Amino acid sequence: xxxxxQAQTEISVVEKEDVTLxxxxxxxxxxxxxxxxxxxxxxxLVFLIRRNSFDEQNEISGRYSWNFQKSTSSFNFTxxxxxxxxxxxxxxxxxxFGGSQGNLIFGKGTKLSVKP
Amino acid sequence: SQTIHQWPATLVQPVGSxxxxxxxxxxxxxPNLYWYRQAAGRGLQLLFYSVGIGQISSExxxxxxxSRPQDRQxxxxxxxxxxxxxxxxxxxxxxxxxxxxxxxxxxxxxxV
Numbered sequence: 001x002x003x004x005x006q007a008q009t010e011i012s013v014v015e016k017e018d019v020t021l022x023x024x025x026x027x028x029x030x031x032x033x034x035x036x037x038x039x040x041x042x043x044x045l046v047f048l049i050r051r052n053s054f055d056e057q058n059e060i061s062g063r064y065s066w067n068f069q070k071s072t073s074s075f076n077f078t079x080x081x082x083x084x085x086x087x088x089x090x091x092x093x094x095x096x097f098g099g100s101q102g103n104l105i106f107g108k109g110t111k112l113s114v115k116p
Numbered sequence: 117s118q119t120i121h122q123w124p125a126t127l128v129q130p131v132g133s134x135x136x137x138x139x140x141x142x143x144x145x146x147p148n149l150y151w152y153r154q155a156a157g158r159g160l161q162l163l164f165y166s167v168g169i170g171q172i173s174s175e176x177x178x179x180x181x182x183s184r185p186q187d188r189q190x191x192x193x194x195x196x197x198x199x200x201x202x203x204x205x206x207x208x209x210x211x212x213x214x215x216x217x218x219x220x221x222x223x224x225x226x227x228v
Contacts, residue, residue, distance in 0.1 A: 042221075043204055043221070043222045044219065045206065047216075047217070050216065095215070095217075103162055103165070103175070104162065104217055106159065106161075108159045109160075
């Protein structure tokens with residue numbers, strides 16, 4: 001069975017603090033993709049990053065960085081120098097290629113509040 | 117470029133009334149299409165997916181059904197809404213390889 005766990009339900013930080021959102025996944029597939037999405041208060045899902053299971057290189061995009069570690073089945077997301085506009089619910093998701101067709105499994109999300 | 121349209125954005129329906137939510141994709145052919153629901157502001161649950169016209173797979177048994185009458189059209193329906201059907205419904209599409217997903221803007225459904 002595939003599963004994504006985001007243990008942090010809510011996080012509150014003050015602007016300019018760094019914050020890390022945790023994501024732990026479970027899958028028996030050797031080929032899989034991991035995603036992070038941002039859901040602002042308006043509700044739409046904004047794609048942030050996709051990483052395949054064969055690429056463990058960490059990635060940095062501006063203030064965002066992702067740490068993928070297969071040894072611990074984790075795909076953590078760090079926001080450096082957080083801003084109020086970062087306030088949103090963030091979802092980690094997993095797409096395996098051995099399970100049901102088209103099944104993108106989401107974690108329950110982490111609500112991030114950045115206060116000025 | 118590919119775009120996905122979903123409507124209506126907001127809907128308030130009485131218990132027992134029918135439902136029809138529509139999703140269309142432009143700029144691509146033979147997409148995989150998905151309906152997700154987010155209840156109580158959290159957790160996205162896959163409801164239905166379709167890999168082609170008339171091909172619907174259900175992930176969770178419930179009061180809803182889906183149809184795909186055209187290649188780029190995906191409809192979510194109910195004959196009689198329940199209070200528990202309230203939530204935020206998102207349509208999504210992906211190419212055949214199913215790697216990248218693009219989501220619509222969502223429909224916020226309140227059943228009263």
